[in-house]
Amino acid sequence: MHFAEREIAEISDSFMGKYFSEDELASHASNCKLICVERGQSYQHLHHPLPQHKTAMRHTENIGGWVDRNCQAVELGLVSYLDFTADVYWIDSNGEKVPVGQVSPGERNTFWIETYLGHEFQVVNPANDAIVHTQLVEYNSIVPIGEYFSHTMEREVKDLVRSTFEAEWDR
Numbered sequence: 001m002h003f004a005e006r007e008i009a010e011i012s013d014s015f016m017g018k019y020f021s022e023d024e025l026a027s028h029a030s031n032c033k034l035i036c037v038e039r040g041q042s043y044q045h046l047h048h049p050l051p052q053h054k055t056a057m058r059h060t061e062n063i064g065g066w067v068d069r070n071c072q073a074v075e076l077g078l079v080s081y082l083d084f085t086a087d088v089y090w091i092d093s094n095g096e097k098v099p100v101g102q103v104s105p106g107e108r109n110t111f112w113i114e115t116y117l118g119h120e121f122q123v124v125n126p127a128n129d130a131i132v133h134t135q136l137v138e139y140n141s142i143v144p145i146g147e148y149f150s151h152t153m154e155r156e157v158k159d160l161v162r163s164t165f166e167a168e169w170d171r
Helices: 013-019 023-025 043-047 063-072 157-169
Strands: 073-080 086-091 095-104 110-116 120-125 131-137 140-143
Touching: 013 073, 043 073, 063 110, 073 120, 073 131, 086 110, 095 157, 131 140
Parallel strands: 073 140
Antiparallel strands: 073 110, 086 095, 086 120, 120 131
16 A cells, blocks of 8 residues: 555445445456545546456456556646746655656646655755655645746736625715
């Protein structure tokens, strides 16, 4: 397991009856039933999981491998709002930095990586080796790095609220 907080548990027959048809429950191939539930997953999706998220074993597949591939694998996107191109490192199980790429400023340069729950990444300024961001992967995500600044529109929120209030008051 890549993520120590992820728990694998056996589910009861009454619970399984909600997610598997009677034919699936009766078939020999469905003796091992697994459902991957992602953080924030909608209840409606639990009633109709994708086929690859239903049955792990066909007598040849290892459950651990199935869980890794179907339940632990995620995508991570890093969006840089820094004013420099930063190095991205994966921190391996020994705590060593493994270079995996670079992220340049701007949404169009989003750095994407397929990884696993529990993996840790560091974004580093190559000029001084300062760590500017650390990310522990807990779910599929897009993570902003640095401070976002809109170049298209600056506005003073207080003035905007005041003008809106005055316009409504004058109605």
